[in-house]
Amino acid sequence: MAQIEASRKFCLAIEEMMTISEALIATATEYIVAHTDSTSSFDWGVRSSAWRNLGTGFPHQKYANDLAQQNIELKWHLAKHWASAALDEKIRIATWIVSDWGGIRRNSEMTILGYVNQADAERPATPFAGISSYSKILAIKDPDRYAVFDSRVAASINAIQLLDVSRRRLKPSDALAFAIPAGRNSAVTDFRDDDGAPASLARRGFALVETDSIYGVYSRLLNDIKCRVGGLSLLQIEMVLFARAPAPCEDARRATSENSTLLKESEAARDPAS
Template sequence: MPTSASQSEVNIAPFCAYFQAALPQLETDYTWSIPQSFEEYGFRGRGYEANKQLKYHFSRLWHETDREGREELARKIVSDWGGVRANRPETLVRYIDWIEHERSVWPKQGVASYSKILSIVAPDKFAIYDARVAVSLIAIQYIFGSSRGVLFHYVPGRNKTTGDNKGRGFTNHPRFKSRALKHVGWTRLRPNANYQTYLDTLNRVANQLWQQTQFQDLLLCDLEMSLFANAERLALRAMNLAEQD
Protein backbone atom coordinates (compact mmCIF):
# COMPACT_ATOMS: atom_id res chain seq x y z
CA MET A 1 0.00 0.00 0.00
CA PRO A 2 1.48 3.42 -0.93
CA THR A 3 2.38 5.71 1.93
CA SER A 4 2.92 8.98 0.07
CA ALA A 5 1.29 10.90 -2.73
CA SER A 6 2.18 13.56 -5.24
CA GLN A 7 0.00 16.40 -6.47
CA SER A 8 -0.87 14.43 -9.61
CA GLU A 9 -2.51 11.77 -7.42
CA VAL A 10 -4.90 14.21 -5.74
CA ASN A 11 -8.28 13.90 -7.44
CA ILE A 12 -9.58 17.46 -7.64
CA ALA A 13 -13.09 16.49 -8.79
CA PRO A 14 -14.48 16.35 -5.21
CA PHE A 15 -12.98 19.76 -4.46
CA CYS A 16 -14.34 21.32 -7.64
CA ALA A 17 -17.80 19.95 -6.82
CA TYR A 18 -17.62 21.36 -3.30
CA PHE A 19 -16.37 24.81 -4.30
CA GLN A 20 -18.88 25.21 -7.11
CA ALA A 21 -21.62 24.84 -4.53
CA ALA A 22 -19.95 26.66 -1.62
CA LEU A 23 -18.23 29.70 -3.15
CA PRO A 24 -21.45 31.58 -4.00
CA GLN A 25 -22.22 31.50 -0.25
CA LEU A 26 -18.76 32.54 0.94
CA GLU A 27 -19.66 36.08 1.93
CA THR A 28 -22.37 34.68 4.19
CA ASP A 29 -20.44 31.67 5.47
CA TYR A 30 -17.21 33.43 6.47
CA THR A 31 -17.77 35.24 9.78
CA TRP A 32 -14.28 35.49 11.38
CA SER A 33 -13.95 38.59 13.56
CA ILE A 34 -11.11 41.08 13.27
CA PRO A 35 -9.52 41.67 16.70
CA GLN A 36 -9.76 45.09 18.31
CA SER A 37 -5.98 45.49 18.16
CA PHE A 38 -6.28 45.91 14.38
CA GLU A 39 -8.32 49.10 14.67
CA GLU A 40 -5.04 51.02 14.59
CA TYR A 41 -4.74 49.89 10.96
CA GLY A 42 -8.29 50.99 10.18
CA PHE A 43 -9.86 47.53 10.27
CA ARG A 44 -12.74 46.40 12.41
CA GLY A 45 -15.78 44.16 12.23
CA ARG A 46 -16.04 40.68 10.80
CA GLY A 47 -16.76 38.73 7.66
CA TYR A 48 -15.33 37.91 4.27
CA GLU A 49 -14.75 41.33 2.73
CA ALA A 50 -13.17 42.88 5.84
CA ASN A 51 -10.76 39.98 6.32
CA LYS A 52 -9.82 39.84 2.64
CA GLN A 53 -9.03 43.55 2.63
CA LEU A 54 -7.03 43.13 5.83
CA LYS A 55 -4.94 40.38 4.26
CA TYR A 56 -4.01 42.44 1.21
CA HIS A 57 -3.38 45.55 3.33
CA PHE A 58 -0.96 43.63 5.54
CA SER A 59 0.69 42.25 2.43
CA ARG A 60 1.48 45.77 1.30
CA LEU A 61 2.75 46.68 4.78
CA TRP A 62 5.01 43.61 4.84
CA HIS A 63 6.80 44.65 1.66
CA GLU A 64 7.10 48.27 2.75
CA THR A 65 8.52 47.75 6.25
CA ASP A 66 11.86 46.68 7.68
CA ARG A 67 12.77 43.48 9.51
CA GLU A 68 11.60 44.79 12.89
CA GLY A 69 8.29 45.81 11.37
CA ARG A 70 7.88 42.37 9.81
CA GLU A 71 8.41 40.68 13.15
CA GLU A 72 5.66 42.82 14.66
CA LEU A 73 3.34 42.08 11.73
CA ALA A 74 4.04 38.36 12.05
CA ARG A 75 3.14 38.45 15.75
CA LYS A 76 -0.12 40.26 15.07
CA ILE A 77 -1.08 37.98 12.20
CA VAL A 78 -0.32 34.72 14.01
CA SER A 79 -1.32 35.62 17.56
CA ASP A 80 -4.01 38.31 17.35
CA TRP A 81 -5.68 37.52 14.02
CA GLY A 82 -4.97 33.80 13.85
CA GLY A 83 -5.44 33.04 17.54
CA VAL A 84 -2.22 30.97 17.82
CA ARG A 85 -0.66 32.38 20.99
CA ALA A 86 1.77 29.63 21.96
CA ASN A 87 4.64 30.65 19.68
CA ARG A 88 7.74 32.07 21.31
CA PRO A 89 9.24 35.20 19.68
CA GLU A 90 12.25 33.23 18.45
CA THR A 91 9.92 30.77 16.71
CA LEU A 92 8.30 33.55 14.70
CA VAL A 93 11.77 34.89 13.85
CA ARG A 94 12.69 31.46 12.51
CA TYR A 95 9.58 31.39 10.33
CA ILE A 96 10.44 34.81 8.92
CA ASP A 97 13.96 33.59 8.13
CA TRP A 98 12.47 30.64 6.23
CA ILE A 99 10.22 32.96 4.25
CA GLU A 100 12.91 35.50 3.42
CA HIS A 101 15.19 32.74 2.16
CA GLU A 102 12.38 31.50 -0.13
CA ARG A 103 12.30 28.07 1.39
CA SER A 104 11.07 25.45 -1.08
CA VAL A 105 10.25 22.67 1.42
CA TRP A 106 7.70 23.43 4.11
CA PRO A 107 7.55 21.13 7.15
CA LYS A 108 4.39 19.94 8.82
CA GLN A 109 5.47 21.32 12.18
CA GLY A 110 4.39 24.92 12.62
CA VAL A 111 2.31 25.04 9.43
CA ALA A 112 -0.70 26.60 11.16
CA SER A 113 1.52 29.53 12.13
CA TYR A 114 3.92 30.04 9.24
CA SER A 115 1.19 29.60 6.62
CA LYS A 116 -0.65 32.55 8.17
CA ILE A 117 2.45 34.68 7.64
CA LEU A 118 2.89 33.39 4.09
CA SER A 119 -0.74 34.20 3.35
CA ILE A 120 -0.06 37.90 3.87
CA VAL A 121 3.43 37.90 2.35
CA ALA A 122 2.01 36.64 -0.96
CA PRO A 123 -1.76 36.10 -0.73
CA ASP A 124 -2.02 35.13 -4.40
CA LYS A 125 0.55 32.38 -3.93
CA PHE A 126 0.09 31.03 -0.40
CA ALA A 127 -2.90 30.02 1.71
CA ILE A 128 -3.47 29.25 5.37
CA TYR A 129 -3.36 25.61 6.44
CA ASP A 130 -4.74 24.99 9.91
CA ALA A 131 -6.83 22.49 11.86
CA ARG A 132 -10.11 23.52 10.26
CA VAL A 133 -8.72 23.50 6.72
CA ALA A 134 -7.21 20.04 7.20
CA VAL A 135 -10.54 18.62 8.36
CA SER A 136 -12.35 20.16 5.40
CA LEU A 137 -9.88 18.62 2.94
CA ILE A 138 -10.60 15.14 4.30
CA ALA A 139 -14.34 15.63 4.73
CA ILE A 140 -14.83 16.97 1.20
CA GLN A 141 -13.16 13.94 -0.35
CA TYR A 142 -15.32 11.61 1.72
CA ILE A 143 -18.59 13.47 1.10
CA PHE A 144 -18.03 13.86 -2.63
CA GLY A 145 -17.26 10.23 -3.28
CA SER A 146 -13.56 9.51 -2.81
CA SER A 147 -13.47 6.05 -1.28
CA ARG A 148 -9.68 6.20 -1.35
CA GLY A 149 -8.62 9.80 -1.08
CA VAL A 150 -5.41 11.59 -0.18
CA LEU A 151 -4.80 11.83 3.54
CA PHE A 152 -3.77 15.42 4.23
CA HIS A 153 -2.23 15.76 7.69
CA TYR A 154 -4.35 16.87 10.60
CA VAL A 155 -3.23 19.80 12.74
CA PRO A 156 -3.98 19.91 16.50
CA GLY A 157 -7.19 21.81 17.14
CA ARG A 158 -9.44 22.99 19.95
CA ASN A 159 -12.84 22.71 18.32
CA LYS A 160 -15.11 19.99 19.68
CA THR A 161 -16.72 19.44 16.27
CA THR A 162 -13.68 19.34 14.02
CA GLY A 163 -11.56 17.66 16.72
CA ASP A 164 -9.75 18.44 19.95
CA ASN A 165 -7.38 16.87 22.49
CA LYS A 166 -10.31 15.60 24.58
CA GLY A 167 -11.20 12.92 22.06
CA ARG A 168 -14.12 14.77 20.52
CA GLY A 169 -14.98 15.57 16.94
CA PHE A 170 -14.05 14.60 13.42
CA THR A 171 -10.35 13.87 13.85
CA ASN A 172 -11.17 11.47 16.69
CA HIS A 173 -14.06 9.72 14.94
CA PRO A 174 -13.28 6.02 14.36
CA ARG A 175 -13.88 6.38 10.62
CA PHE A 176 -11.74 9.49 10.20
CA LYS A 177 -8.69 8.88 12.34
CA SER A 178 -5.56 8.92 10.20
CA ARG A 179 -4.79 5.25 10.76
CA ALA A 180 -8.36 4.26 9.92
CA LEU A 181 -8.31 6.11 6.61
CA LYS A 182 -4.92 4.70 5.75
CA HIS A 183 -6.19 1.20 6.58
CA VAL A 184 -8.97 1.47 3.98
CA GLY A 185 -6.63 2.68 1.26
CA TRP A 186 -6.24 6.42 1.62
CA THR A 187 -2.80 7.60 0.53
CA ARG A 188 -0.82 9.43 3.20
CA LEU A 189 1.28 12.42 2.24
CA ARG A 190 4.87 12.75 3.38
CA PRO A 191 4.88 15.37 6.17
CA ASN A 192 7.20 17.72 4.29
CA ALA A 193 5.05 17.44 1.15
CA ASN A 194 1.76 18.20 2.88
CA TYR A 195 1.67 22.00 2.60
CA GLN A 196 2.99 22.17 -0.95
CA THR A 197 0.51 19.51 -2.07
CA TYR A 198 -2.27 21.56 -0.49
CA LEU A 199 -1.16 24.64 -2.44
CA ASP A 200 -0.84 22.65 -5.65
CA THR A 201 -4.33 21.25 -5.14
CA LEU A 202 -5.86 24.69 -4.59
CA ASN A 203 -4.15 26.02 -7.69
CA ARG A 204 -5.35 23.12 -9.81
CA VAL A 205 -8.89 23.69 -8.55
CA ALA A 206 -8.63 27.43 -9.21
CA ASN A 207 -7.39 26.82 -12.76
CA GLN A 208 -10.39 24.58 -13.35
CA LEU A 209 -12.89 27.03 -11.91
CA TRP A 210 -11.44 30.06 -13.72
CA GLN A 211 -12.72 28.53 -16.94
CA GLN A 212 -16.26 29.22 -15.73
CA THR A 213 -17.60 32.76 -16.08
CA GLN A 214 -18.93 33.02 -12.53
CA PHE A 215 -15.49 32.23 -11.06
CA GLN A 216 -13.23 34.41 -13.22
CA ASP A 217 -12.60 36.77 -10.27
CA LEU A 218 -11.76 33.90 -7.91
CA LEU A 219 -8.82 34.45 -5.54
CA LEU A 220 -6.70 31.73 -3.97
CA CYS A 221 -7.69 33.01 -0.54
CA ASP A 222 -11.35 32.48 -1.44
CA LEU A 223 -10.77 28.74 -1.55
CA GLU A 224 -8.95 28.71 1.79
CA MET A 225 -11.54 30.95 3.44
CA SER A 226 -14.32 28.63 2.28
CA LEU A 227 -12.53 25.59 3.70
CA PHE A 228 -12.06 27.40 6.99
CA ALA A 229 -15.60 28.74 7.21
CA ASN A 230 -17.35 25.45 6.49
CA ALA A 231 -15.15 23.06 8.47
CA GLU A 232 -17.70 22.32 11.19
CA ARG A 233 -20.52 21.88 8.70
CA LEU A 234 -18.44 19.54 6.54
CA ALA A 235 -17.26 17.56 9.57
CA LEU A 236 -20.82 16.99 10.76
CA ARG A 237 -21.99 16.02 7.29
CA ALA A 238 -19.18 13.52 6.85
CA MET A 239 -19.71 11.99 10.30
CA ASN A 240 -23.43 11.65 9.63
CA LEU A 241 -22.73 9.89 6.35
CA ALA A 242 -20.28 7.56 8.08
CA GLU A 243 -22.91 6.59 10.64
CA GLN A 244 -25.30 5.66 7.84
CA ASP A 245 -22.83 3.27 6.14
Protein backbone atom coordinates (compact mmCIF):
# COMPACT_ATOMS: atom_id res chain seq x y z
CA MET A 1 0.00 0.00 0.00
CA ALA A 2 2.81 2.40 0.87
CA GLN A 3 4.49 1.75 -2.50
CA ILE A 4 1.21 2.42 -4.35
CA GLU A 5 0.72 5.68 -2.44
CA ALA A 6 4.30 6.73 -3.19
CA SER A 7 3.76 5.97 -6.87
CA ARG A 8 0.52 7.97 -6.86
CA LYS A 9 2.21 10.98 -5.26
CA PHE A 10 5.02 10.78 -7.81
CA CYS A 11 2.46 10.71 -10.65
CA LEU A 12 0.77 13.79 -9.21
CA ALA A 13 4.09 15.59 -8.70
CA ILE A 14 5.06 15.03 -12.33
CA GLU A 15 1.56 16.05 -13.44
CA GLU A 16 2.07 19.47 -11.90
CA MET A 17 5.10 20.09 -14.15
CA MET A 18 3.39 19.96 -17.54
CA THR A 19 0.46 18.81 -19.60
CA ILE A 20 0.28 16.03 -22.20
CA SER A 21 -2.91 15.67 -24.22
CA GLU A 22 -5.35 13.03 -23.05
CA ALA A 23 -5.56 11.82 -26.65
CA LEU A 24 -1.83 11.09 -26.73
CA ILE A 25 -1.93 9.34 -23.36
CA ALA A 26 -4.84 7.22 -24.61
CA THR A 27 -2.97 6.32 -27.81
CA ALA A 28 0.16 5.27 -25.92
CA THR A 29 -1.77 3.43 -23.21
CA GLU A 30 -3.81 1.47 -25.74
CA TYR A 31 -0.64 0.45 -27.56
CA ILE A 32 1.12 -0.69 -24.39
CA VAL A 33 -1.89 -2.69 -23.20
CA ALA A 34 -2.23 -4.36 -26.61
CA HIS A 35 1.42 -5.39 -26.66
CA THR A 36 2.25 -6.29 -23.06
CA ASP A 37 3.18 -9.79 -24.25
CA SER A 38 5.94 -8.23 -26.37
CA THR A 39 8.25 -8.30 -23.35
CA SER A 40 8.56 -12.04 -24.00
CA SER A 41 10.50 -11.11 -27.15
CA PHE A 42 12.78 -8.75 -25.25
CA ASP A 43 16.17 -9.74 -26.61
CA TRP A 44 19.07 -8.04 -24.89
CA GLY A 45 21.75 -10.63 -24.38
CA VAL A 46 24.79 -9.81 -22.27
CA ARG A 47 28.22 -11.30 -22.90
CA SER A 48 29.63 -13.81 -20.40
CA SER A 49 32.62 -11.53 -19.82
CA ALA A 50 30.26 -8.68 -18.90
CA TRP A 51 28.52 -10.82 -16.31
CA ARG A 52 31.91 -11.71 -14.84
CA ASN A 53 32.77 -8.01 -14.65
CA LEU A 54 29.57 -7.19 -12.75
CA GLY A 55 30.71 -8.90 -9.57
CA THR A 56 27.61 -8.25 -7.43
CA GLY A 57 26.40 -11.82 -7.15
CA PHE A 58 23.51 -11.45 -9.57
CA PRO A 59 22.35 -14.97 -10.62
CA HIS A 60 22.06 -14.18 -14.33
CA GLN A 61 22.11 -17.84 -15.38
CA LYS A 62 18.89 -18.40 -13.44
CA TYR A 63 17.12 -16.25 -16.05
CA ALA A 64 19.08 -17.37 -19.11
CA ASN A 65 15.90 -18.54 -20.85
CA ASP A 66 13.88 -15.43 -19.99
CA LEU A 67 15.79 -12.27 -20.88
CA ALA A 68 12.84 -10.03 -20.04
CA GLN A 69 12.69 -11.32 -16.49
CA GLN A 70 16.46 -11.21 -16.31
CA ASN A 71 16.34 -7.50 -17.15
CA ILE A 72 13.72 -6.81 -14.49
CA GLU A 73 15.55 -8.76 -11.81
CA LEU A 74 18.87 -7.15 -12.75
CA LYS A 75 17.51 -3.61 -12.40
CA TRP A 76 16.07 -4.31 -8.94
CA HIS A 77 19.20 -6.17 -7.87
CA LEU A 78 21.37 -3.21 -8.86
CA ALA A 79 18.99 -0.73 -7.21
CA LYS A 80 19.40 -2.58 -3.94
CA HIS A 81 23.15 -2.73 -4.41
CA TRP A 82 23.28 1.01 -5.26
CA ALA A 83 21.40 2.00 -2.13
CA SER A 84 24.23 0.87 0.15
CA ALA A 85 27.22 1.34 -2.17
CA ALA A 86 30.07 3.80 -1.68
CA LEU A 87 30.82 6.35 -4.41
CA ASP A 88 33.61 4.27 -6.01
CA GLU A 89 31.29 1.27 -6.26
CA LYS A 90 28.52 3.38 -7.76
CA ILE A 91 30.94 4.61 -10.41
CA ARG A 92 31.96 1.03 -11.17
CA ILE A 93 28.35 -0.15 -11.43
CA ALA A 94 27.36 2.88 -13.49
CA THR A 95 30.23 2.20 -15.89
CA TRP A 96 29.11 -1.42 -16.15
CA ILE A 97 25.45 -0.65 -16.92
CA VAL A 98 26.38 1.94 -19.55
CA SER A 99 29.34 0.18 -21.15
CA ASP A 100 29.17 -3.59 -20.54
CA TRP A 101 25.39 -3.92 -20.44
CA GLY A 102 24.44 -0.97 -22.67
CA GLY A 103 27.31 -1.14 -25.15
CA ILE A 104 28.06 2.60 -24.94
CA ARG A 105 31.81 2.97 -24.50
CA ARG A 106 32.46 6.59 -25.41
CA ASN A 107 32.01 8.09 -21.90
CA SER A 108 35.01 9.29 -19.91
CA GLU A 109 35.45 8.56 -16.20
CA MET A 110 34.60 12.17 -15.39
CA THR A 111 31.42 11.96 -17.43
CA ILE A 112 30.31 8.84 -15.58
CA LEU A 113 31.14 10.52 -12.26
CA GLY A 114 28.91 13.44 -13.25
CA TYR A 115 26.08 11.06 -14.12
CA VAL A 116 26.46 9.27 -10.78
CA ASN A 117 26.33 12.53 -8.85
CA GLN A 118 23.22 13.58 -10.76
CA ALA A 119 21.55 10.20 -10.16
CA ASP A 120 21.88 10.75 -6.42
CA ALA A 121 20.62 14.34 -6.61
CA GLU A 122 17.07 15.09 -5.48
CA ARG A 123 16.26 16.46 -8.93
CA PRO A 124 18.77 15.13 -11.48
CA ALA A 125 19.72 17.26 -14.45
CA THR A 126 18.36 15.57 -17.58
CA PRO A 127 19.63 17.26 -20.76
CA PHE A 128 19.38 15.53 -24.13
CA ALA A 129 23.16 15.17 -24.35
CA GLY A 130 24.06 11.79 -22.86
CA ILE A 131 20.44 10.76 -22.41
CA SER A 132 20.97 7.16 -23.55
CA SER A 133 23.78 6.81 -21.00
CA TYR A 134 22.59 8.61 -17.89
CA SER A 135 19.04 7.24 -18.16
CA LYS A 136 20.48 3.73 -17.80
CA ILE A 137 22.09 4.83 -14.53
CA LEU A 138 18.90 6.47 -13.30
CA ALA A 139 17.00 3.28 -14.13
CA ILE A 140 19.20 1.18 -11.84
CA LYS A 141 19.27 3.82 -9.13
CA ASP A 142 15.47 3.76 -8.83
CA PRO A 143 13.55 1.57 -11.33
CA ASP A 144 10.26 2.68 -9.81
CA ARG A 145 10.83 6.31 -10.83
CA TYR A 146 13.13 6.24 -13.85
CA ALA A 147 13.27 4.39 -17.18
CA VAL A 148 15.84 4.13 -19.96
CA PHE A 149 15.40 6.51 -22.89
CA ASP A 150 17.26 5.42 -26.02
CA SER A 151 16.83 5.30 -29.78
CA ARG A 152 14.40 2.38 -29.79
CA VAL A 153 12.13 3.79 -27.09
CA ALA A 154 12.07 7.25 -28.66
CA ALA A 155 11.40 5.88 -32.14
CA SER A 156 8.57 3.70 -30.80
CA ILE A 157 6.83 6.69 -29.25
CA ASN A 158 7.08 8.74 -32.46
CA ALA A 159 6.01 5.80 -34.63
CA ILE A 160 3.01 4.89 -32.46
CA GLN A 161 1.74 8.46 -32.74
CA LEU A 162 2.42 8.70 -36.47
CA LEU A 163 0.48 5.49 -37.06
CA ASP A 164 -2.57 6.80 -35.23
CA VAL A 165 -2.32 10.14 -37.03
CA SER A 166 -2.22 8.25 -40.34
CA ARG A 167 -5.32 6.32 -39.26
CA ARG A 168 -7.02 9.58 -38.20
CA ARG A 169 -7.29 8.32 -34.62
CA LEU A 170 -5.02 11.04 -33.25
CA LYS A 171 -4.93 14.68 -34.25
CA PRO A 172 -1.45 15.96 -35.17
CA SER A 173 -2.03 18.85 -32.77
CA ASP A 174 -2.27 16.32 -29.91
CA ALA A 175 0.99 14.60 -30.86
CA LEU A 176 4.55 15.25 -29.68
CA ALA A 177 7.76 14.87 -31.67
CA PHE A 178 10.70 13.49 -29.68
CA ALA A 179 14.29 13.75 -30.89
CA ILE A 180 15.70 10.24 -31.34
CA PRO A 181 19.24 9.47 -30.15
CA ALA A 182 21.58 7.56 -32.44
CA GLY A 183 21.15 3.80 -32.32
CA ARG A 184 22.20 0.56 -33.98
CA ASN A 185 18.94 -0.96 -35.24
CA SER A 186 18.55 -0.39 -38.99
CA ALA A 187 14.74 -0.06 -38.98
CA VAL A 188 14.90 2.48 -36.16
CA THR A 189 17.70 4.41 -37.88
CA ASP A 190 15.81 4.53 -41.19
CA PHE A 191 12.75 5.86 -39.38
CA ARG A 192 14.83 8.32 -37.36
CA ASP A 193 16.38 9.76 -40.52
CA ASP A 194 13.11 10.04 -42.43
CA ASP A 195 9.47 10.02 -41.29
CA GLY A 196 10.35 9.89 -37.59
CA ALA A 197 12.63 12.92 -37.59
CA PRO A 198 11.26 15.79 -35.46
CA ALA A 199 11.36 18.20 -38.42
CA SER A 200 9.33 15.78 -40.53
CA LEU A 201 6.79 15.28 -37.76
CA ALA A 202 6.59 19.04 -37.14
CA ARG A 203 5.61 19.53 -40.79
CA ARG A 204 2.70 17.16 -40.10
CA GLY A 205 1.58 19.30 -37.18
CA PHE A 206 3.29 17.56 -34.25
CA ALA A 207 4.52 19.80 -31.43
CA LEU A 208 8.28 19.66 -30.99
CA VAL A 209 9.49 18.66 -27.54
CA GLU A 210 12.35 20.92 -26.47
CA THR A 211 15.42 18.68 -26.52
CA ASP A 212 16.48 19.31 -22.94
CA SER A 213 12.92 18.67 -21.76
CA ILE A 214 12.64 15.30 -23.47
CA TYR A 215 13.49 13.10 -20.50
CA GLY A 216 11.02 14.92 -18.26
CA VAL A 217 8.24 14.68 -20.86
CA TYR A 218 9.05 11.01 -21.46
CA SER A 219 8.93 10.29 -17.73
CA ARG A 220 5.61 12.08 -17.47
CA LEU A 221 4.16 10.06 -20.35
CA LEU A 222 5.28 6.72 -18.91
CA ASN A 223 3.95 7.66 -15.49
CA ASP A 224 0.63 8.69 -17.02
CA ILE A 225 0.42 5.27 -18.66
CA LYS A 226 1.39 3.56 -15.41
CA CYS A 227 -1.25 5.51 -13.48
CA ARG A 228 -3.90 4.30 -15.94
CA VAL A 229 -2.81 0.69 -16.32
CA GLY A 230 -2.75 -1.29 -13.12
CA GLY A 231 -0.05 -3.87 -12.67
CA LEU A 232 2.55 -2.51 -15.08
CA SER A 233 5.79 -0.92 -13.89
CA LEU A 234 7.75 1.78 -15.70
CA LEU A 235 10.32 -0.87 -16.52
CA GLN A 236 7.73 -3.09 -18.18
CA ILE A 237 6.28 -0.18 -20.17
CA GLU A 238 9.76 0.78 -21.34
CA MET A 239 10.47 -2.85 -22.29
CA VAL A 240 7.36 -3.00 -24.49
CA LEU A 241 8.48 0.15 -26.33
CA PHE A 242 12.01 -1.23 -26.69
CA ALA A 243 11.05 -4.75 -27.80
CA ARG A 244 8.46 -3.57 -30.31
CA ALA A 245 10.47 -0.68 -31.79
CA PRO A 246 11.28 -1.99 -35.30
CA ALA A 247 7.67 -3.02 -36.01
CA PRO A 248 5.90 0.34 -35.47
CA CYS A 249 8.78 2.14 -37.23
CA GLU A 250 8.33 -0.01 -40.33
CA ASP A 251 4.52 0.18 -40.12
CA ALA A 252 4.59 3.98 -39.78
CA ARG A 253 6.88 4.40 -42.79
CA ARG A 254 4.64 2.11 -44.84
CA ALA A 255 1.49 3.95 -43.76
CA THR A 256 2.86 7.40 -44.56
CA SER A 257 4.09 6.17 -47.96
CA GLU A 258 0.66 4.72 -48.77
CA ASN A 259 -1.09 7.90 -47.64
CA SER A 260 1.23 10.00 -49.77
CA THR A 261 0.50 7.84 -52.81
CA LEU A 262 -3.26 8.06 -52.23
CA LEU A 263 -3.02 11.84 -51.85
CA LYS A 264 -1.14 12.17 -55.13
CA GLU A 265 -3.66 9.93 -56.91
CA SER A 266 -6.54 11.96 -55.46
CA GLU A 267 -4.97 15.23 -56.60
CA ALA A 268 -4.37 13.82 -60.06
CA ALA A 269 -7.99 12.66 -60.30
CA ARG A 270 -9.22 16.17 -59.40
CA ASP A 271 -6.93 17.73 -62.00
CA PRO A 272 -6.88 15.51 -65.13
CA ALA A 273 -4.73 18.08 -66.95
CA SER A 274 -1.86 17.29 -64.61
